[in-house]
Amino acid sequence: MTAVAPAAVRPDGSRQWSRTLLGWLEWLAHPVLAGLAFAVLCVGVVTWLPALAATAHALRAWRTDGETRTFTGVFRAFGTYLRPLLPHAVASSAGLALLVVDVVFLTGRTGPAAVVLVLLALGLLLVAVPYHLALAVVAGAHPEGTARGWVGDALWFAFGSVARGTALLGAVVATPVFSLVVPAGPLLLCASVPVLVGLVILDQTVAPDTTVTPDRTDPTEDA
Template structure:
């Protein structure tokens, strides 16, 4: 063993404080790397279009396993979770594609009606446009919350995930609206920088939903001293 590879006298390693910046740097780099791995895996699974939502739910379960349990093989975990859930999530995926398609068609039709300002917009078109906005917001929030519900209740049914998604949104409406605004900004960023889509197009919105809607309320028992004199960290903190 060379002199540079020898341990200090007594066999002790350098204090953690001397190695802390390296650990913090590696931990910081792990976030974009793991998000990119999950994003690529989810994109491959979402190629048939109707599997976009199932792939997002699988990505949410893989991300939660990484954030909560320290599972670092997130790429393979996304495929594994997709295999475990696709039978439950495929009907949701098909239904979500149909609903989003109808909303898009409705938006295009109403946009054409409202753009005819010279002839005067139809009152019916104005009413339908006003009604379509909250419906689109509710559908978007529900689609964002479904991966969170699928991660929090891995053994639940698709119907139970839908109910839990609604509960997650109703429990934190302000956070849900902030999540929607953040995701909308991210979509605009992806429009300007489309190279982000293959890596973060699905993973980042799911990650934002998990950290926004998936955290439990603070529990005093979670920070109580344990038997070793330390404190038990909350499992919901990424």
């Protein structure tokens, strides 16, 4: 009987290890599938913002409701965000393209004015990154809202707390680097992982009884 006891323990340990491994694989597979759907929807170029919001919606459904059809979920949610967010996406695309052109043009110039303008353009680009990520996260979490409401909540979510804004920006910057270990990782994860980080942060800052507007009492602001 003493020889049977270790054999009885091993299957339990093996099953626990298998469950842990499957859990980690699930946390990789669903962002990859959502990122693939996002990449397909971005073929339209200016559709990137509605696609990002749809990605956030599908990933939130997976996290909160256990919905495992994340790839098709992005496509199903895309129609909800296309009309309200497309004008914003067109304007943002034009503005971001103009800023990039300005930076490229001014880097070949000399003088204090050129340096100031380059720094200003880079600053606007850095501000745009957490804002648009926050906009997609808020819209994905609250599909019943309006474009105006999403914009207001995104401004608060991205810039109402230094910690939140830094975390959102850091997620966007760090993801392409850390995703290099995954084949085609930067393509498949550069959107879905920052969105997932944003959803986790949003869950920590929204009161349980709110429906559209996040709770403005952020515990990080008291520190």
